[in-house]
Amino acid sequence: MDTQLKREDEAFRDEVRAFLEENLDVELREAGEKTSGISSAHDPLMRWHKILNEKGWVAPGWPQEFGGTGWSDMQRFIWSTECARAKAPKLYPMGLGMIGPTLTVCGTKNQQDEYLPKLLSGEHIWCQGYSEPGSGSDLASLQCAAVRDGDDYIINGSKIWTSYAQYATHIFCLVRTDKNVKPQAGISFLLIDMATPGIEVAPIITLAGDHEVNQVFFENVRVPVANLVGAENDGWTVAKTLLTFERSSAYAARLKLGLGNLEALIAASDAPALTQRFTELAIRVEAIEMTEFRVQAALAAGTPSSTGSSQLKIMGTEAQQAIDRLAMDALGPQAAIWQPELREIGANETPIGPAETQGIIADFLNNRAASIYGGSNEVQRNILAKMALGL
Ligand SMILES: Cc1cc2nc3c(=O)[nH]c(=O)nc-3n(C[C@H](O)[C@H](O)[C@H](O)COP(=O)(O)OP(=O)(O)OC[C@H]3O[C@@H](n4cnc5c(N)ncnc54)[C@H](O)[C@@H]3O)c2cc1C
Incomplete structure (x- = not known):
C-alpha cells in the first residue's frame, strides 16, 4: 500500500x-x-x-x-x-464489526435478508455470547448447551462479560451441541433474540463504575434451528471467521489523539523523565501506524497477514495502557480525585482538578481490560510464537 x-x-x-x-x-x-x-x-x-x-x-x-x-x-x-x-x-462493534460481516460470508440468504438491513438501520443491536465462567481463553471448553427438540434448540447455561447485553436485541452465541467429540467439534453458532423467554441479563459493574459488561443466563430458551449459522457442530469455523473481523481494529488514530490530549499536561509538568516517555510513546505510535499500513497493504494485495492482527492487538493495547499510565503519572496526586458524575453527557459540575482528570482516570481503569478482551495478549503472543516464529 x-x-x-x-x-x-x-x-x-x-x-x-x-x-x-x-x-x-x-x-x-x-x-x-x-x-x-x-x-x-x-x-x-x-x-x-x-x-x-x-x-x-x-x-x-x-x-x-x-x-x-x-x-x-x-x-x-x-x-x-x-x-x-x-x-x-x-x-457498538459486535453488530457492525463482527456478526454483520460474518453473516455476509457464513449466513444463509434468509439470515442475510432478515438481519443485515435491521443491523444497518439500528433496529437490531447485537451482543457477543462467547465467554463463559471458566471458558475465556480456552473457549473450546464452553458448556452452554443446546439440545435439539423438533425444529428448535433448547438452551441452558450462561455467558459472561457480555458487553452491552443490556441494550442488545440479539445475541450471537457459541453453544455446545455435542459433548462426545473433541471440544472444537461439538460447538454450534446460534443467533438468539434477547426477548425470548428464559433469558436474564445481570449487570457487572467495572472498576471505573461503569455498566458495560453483564452475565447472561439461559434457562430452557427455545431457539429455532433456522437460526443456526453454518452447520451443526461446525460453529468453531464460523467463530474463527468472526474473530478475524473482531481483531482487525485501527489503533493509531485514537492513540495519536490520546497523545495529543496529553501534550499540554506533559509540557506543564516540567519533568524531563515524563517528556522522554512521551517521546518514546510518540515513536511507538508511529510504528503502529506503519504496521497498520503494512497489514492493509497485504490485505489489498490479496495476501492477508496471518499474524498482523495479533501483532496490532498487542502493540495497540499496550501502547494505550502506557499512555494511560503516563497520563496518571503526569497528574500526580490529582489522579486521586474521583468525580464520576463529570463523565455524564451534559454534566455541568465544577471539576476539582484539571478538566481532563476524570477522562484520564476512566481511561486508565477501563483500558486495563483492553489487553484481555478480544483474545488476551498472552494468547496473541502464543499465536505469534506459533505462526510467525514456528515455535
Ligand atoms: C471489558 C470486557 C469486555 C468483554 N466483552 C466480551 C463480550 O462482549 N463477549 C464475550 O464473549 N466475551 C467478552 N469478554 C471476555 C473476554 O473475551 C475474556 O475475558 C478473555 O477471552 C479472557 O478469558 P478469561 O477472562 O476467562 O481469562 P482466562 O482465560 O482465565 O485467562 C486468565 C489469564 O491467564 C492467561 N492465559 C490463559 N490462557 C493462556 C495460555 N494458553 N497461555 C498464556 N497465558 C494464558 C490470560 O492471558 C490471562 O492473563 C470481555 C472481557 C472484558 C474484560
Whole structure:
C-alpha cells in the first residue's frame, strides 16, 4: 500500500472532514470525547449510528452489495483516522464489526435478508455470547448447551462479560451441541433474540463504575434451528471467521489523539523523565501506524497477514495502557480525585482538578481490560510464537 495520500484520497479526506464538521454536534462530540470503554454512551451513539446509516457510511467494513461503502483500504483508514480526530462517538462493534460481516460470508440468504438491513438501520443491536465462567481463553471448553427438540434448540447455561447485553436485541452465541467429540467439534453458532423467554441479563459493574459488561443466563430458551449459522457442530469455523473481523481494529488514530490530549499536561509538568516517555510513546505510535499500513497493504494485495492482527492487538493495547499510565503519572496526586458524575453527557459540575482528570482516570481503569478482551495478549503472543516464529 502506498502510504502517501493520492490526490483522490485527499479529496476523500476533505469530504469526510466536511461531513464530520457538519454532522457532529456538541452532544455527539462530547459523547466521543467522554468514551473510555469499548463504545460511547448509548443514546448519542445510536443517534450517530442513524446519521451514518442515512449517509450510507455506517458499515465501511461490509461488502458493498450488503450495504458497505465500497471504500478502498486507504479510504477506510482515512475514515477511522478522521473519526478519531473529530471525536466521533464509537459505535457498538459486535453488530457492525463482527456478526454483520460474518453473516455476509457464513449466513444463509434468509439470515442475510432478515438481519443485515435491521443491523444497518439500528433496529437490531447485537451482543457477543462467547465467554463463559471458566471458558475465556480456552473457549473450546464452553458448556452452554443446546439440545435439539423438533425444529428448535433448547438452551441452558450462561455467558459472561457480555458487553452491552443490556441494550442488545440479539445475541450471537457459541453453544455446545455435542459433548462426545473433541471440544472444537461439538460447538454450534446460534443467533438468539434477547426477548425470548428464559433469558436474564445481570449487570457487572467495572472498576471505573461503569455498566458495560453483564452475565447472561439461559434457562430452557427455545431457539429455532433456522437460526443456526453454518452447520451443526461446525460453529468453531464460523467463530474463527468472526474473530478475524473482531481483531482487525485501527489503533493509531485514537492513540495519536490520546497523545495529543496529553501534550499540554506533559509540557506543564516540567519533568524531563515524563517528556522522554512521551517521546518514546510518540515513536511507538508511529510504528503502529506503519504496521497498520503494512497489514492493509497485504490485505489489498490479496495476501492477508496471518499474524498482523495479533501483532496490532498487542502493540495497540499496550501502547494505550502506557499512555494511560503516563497520563496518571503526569497528574500526580490529582489522579486521586474521583468525580464520576463529570463523565455524564451534559454534566455541568465544577471539576476539582484539571478538566481532563476524570477522562484520564476512566481511561486508565477501563483500558486495563483492553489487553484481555478480544483474545488476551498472552494468547496473541502464543499465536505469534506459533505462526510467525514456528515455535
Ligand atoms: C471489558 C470486557 C469486555 C468483554 N466483552 C466480551 C463480550 O462482549 N463477549 C464475550 O464473549 N466475551 C467478552 N469478554 C471476555 C473476554 O473475551 C475474556 O475475558 C478473555 O477471552 C479472557 O478469558 P478469561 O477472562 O476467562 O481469562 P482466562 O482465560 O482465565 O485467562 C486468565 C489469564 O491467564 C492467561 N492465559 C490463559 N490462557 C493462556 C495460555 N494458553 N497461555 C498464556 N497465558 C494464558 C490470560 O492471558 C490471562 O492473563 C470481555 C472481557 C472484558 C474484560
